[in-house]
Amino acid sequence: MTMDDPTLVKAVRSGDPQATRLLVERFHGIVFGLCYRMLNHRQDAEDVTQETFLRALRAIFGFDSARPIRPWLLEIAANRCRTALALRMRRPKLAPVSAAEDHADPRPGVNDPDNLAGELERAVNRLRPEYRLVFSLYHEQNLSYEEIAQSLDRPVGTVKTWLHRARAELAEHLARRGVEC
Amino acid sequence: MNCQDCDQIWNQLLDAESLSRARVATGLEASPQLLAEREQAACTHALGCSRCRQVQTNYETLRRALRAWVSSARPEMTLSPALVERILAGQKTGSSRRARRWRAALPLGAAVAAVACLIALVLAPLPWRPERVSPGSDRGRPPGPASGSALRPSNRPSDSRVLSAALADATAATWDLARTTSEPAARLGRQVLTSATQVEYPSRAGASAADPAGSSYPGLDSLTGVLPVVPQAPPGSALLQQVGDGLSASVRPLSSTARQAFGFLRIPSLEKTDNSPLHQPASKGA
Numbered sequence: 001m002t003m004d005d006p007t008l009v010k011a012v013r014s015g016d017p018q019a020t021r022l023l024v025e026r027f028h029g030i031v032f033g034l035c036y037r038m039l040n041h042r043q044d045a046e047d048v049t050q051e052t053f054l055r056a057l058r059a060i061f062g063f064d065s066a067r068p069i070r071p072w073l074l075e076i077a078a079n080r081c082r083t084a085l086a087l088r089m090r091r092p093k094l095a096p097v098s099a100a101e102d103h104a105d106p107r108p109g110v111n112d113p114d115n116l117a118g119e120l121e122r123a124v125n126r127l128r129p130e131y132r133l134v135f136s137l138y139h140e141q142n143l144s145y146e147e148i149a150q151s152l153d154r155p156v157g158t159v160k161t162w163l164h165r166a167r168a169e170l171a172e173h174l175a176r177r178g179v180e181c
Numbered sequence: 182m183n184c185q186d187c188d189q190i191w192n193q194l195l196d197a198e199s200l201s202r203a204r205v206a207t208g209l210e211a212s213p214q215l216l217a218e219r220e221q222a223a224c225t226h227a228l229g230c231s232r233c234r235q236v237q238t239n240y241e242t243l244r245r246a247l248r249a250w251v252s253s254a255r256p257e258m259t260l261s262p263a264l265v266e267r268i269l270a271g272q273k274t275g276s277s278r279r280a281r282r283w284r285a286a287l288p289l290g291a292a293v294a295a296v297a298c299l300i301a302l303v304l305a306p307l308p309w310r311p312e313r314v315s316p317g318s319d320r321g322r323p324p325g326p327a328s329g330s331a332l333r334p335s336n337r338p339s340d341s342r343v344l345s346a347a348l349a350d351a352t353a354a355t356w357d358l359a360r361t362t363s364e365p366a367a368r369l370g371r372q373v374l375t376s377a378t379q380v381e382y383p384s385r386a387g388a389s390a391a392d393p394a395g396s397s398y399p400g401l402d403s404l405t406g407v408l409p410v411v412p413q414a415p416p417g418s419a420l421l422q423q424v425g426d427g428l429s430a431s432v433r434p435l436s437s438t439a440r441q442a443f444g445f446l447r448i449p450s451l452e453k454t455d456n457s458p459l460h461q462p463a464s465k466g467a
Binding site: 020021024025028032046049050053054057116117119120121138139140142163164167170171172174175179180 | 261
């Protein structure tokens with residue numbers, strides 16, 4: 001059964017259990033991807049994904065069905081990720097991070113595309129949470145500037161600035177690691 | 182073109198890496214030809230600018246890494262198949278938990294409502310606020326039919342009358358107790374006030390002595406009305422003398438041990454201040 005998003009929202013509101021399942025199956029990959037990108041922990045990401053959908057299904061009756069549902073879900077997920085990160089910051093750190101990670105990689109074949117992706121993955125994980133969130137929403141989730149600004153409740157200019165700084169940091173990190181093309 | 186324009190062009194080029202597939206067709210983003218022209222202009226600028234050459238190299242690396250990153254499948258981000266079932270089960274659990282919470286709260290609410298109704302029924306026939314008895318009123322005076330009768334229900338007049346009489350008795354007894362216990366403090370305060378007025382207004386001291394209630398001073402009228410009247414008050418100087426004598430009789434000189442222990446509290450002697458450098462004659466100069 002193929003159903004567009006507004007119809008799906010209406011079906012969920014009417015209490016159709018199959019529609020609820022369809023909604024979760026359609027969007028849980030996107031939500032989990034963002035949560036995993038933000039939290040870097042599989043179990044935490046699954047917990048936050050579950051919490052995101054529970055909150056969304058609870059608040060689906062107040063959702064404006066004229067809006068697209070994907071940015072709304074990502075907005076809830078981003079808020080839950082920020083809360084989870086804040087809770088994590090209060091916990092004591094287990095071990096100090098090694099300081100010798102920014103040196104050039106002596107391995108041959110860094111120009112290999114897989115290694116390039118891995119290097120960028122490593123650099124993204126070192127970004128600040130706000131920059132990482134904006135970078136992931138833009139480049140991974142393909143949201144526009146306006147949708148990201150709406151999701152994060154920030155001005156569009158702030159989102160652009162954060163993305164620009166994130167890219168600059170990523171490019172600098174790759175250069176420090178000796179990644180060249 | 183300057184360096185800032187070069188940065189902006191590279192941001193546009195990196196923007197196009199993610200949204201070009203979806204948005205170029207709708208005309209919201211710059212077309213590939215326009216982007217290629219801008220990239221060419223940035224390259225031309227970077228040839229003559231060492232800073233922008235480095236920036237361009239870094240952004241070029243980032244662009245290739247982005248392409249590899251977006252197209253690569255990340256195995257760790259594959260979903261566990263049980264996640265959907267877990268979400269749906271959590272939603273059912275959450276809704277049933279809410280319903281269970283409402284069901285559990287229902288008898289509690291009914292019990293609270295019943296208790297509230299019972300309290301309202303018990304309190305309704307009683308007089309709500311009996312008449313306040315003034316301090317000067319007669320003790321045990323039974324309230325008249327007009328006093329507080331508007332608030333009192335008319336079906337039980339004997340009970341309300343007995344209750345009002347008991348309340349009047351209790352109020353009068355409280356006032357008597359307060360007056361008795363505060364009498365020494367009032368007498369002492371009155372003595373202090375009298376002595377102070379004699380010191381500050383010696384010309385009117387005679388009037389104050391002639392009028393022991395202190396009614397010559399308008400500010401004291403209210404105080405003297407409140408304070409109980411004492412028959413005879415000693416003059417202020419004699420009272421102060423008595424207090425000073427008592428203090429001097431009770432104070433003893435410090436022992437040597439106490440003097441050593443608390444010697445740091447002593448005021449330095451005047452000889453030291455006389456020998457201070459400020460008073461010494463200048464050794465130099467005129």
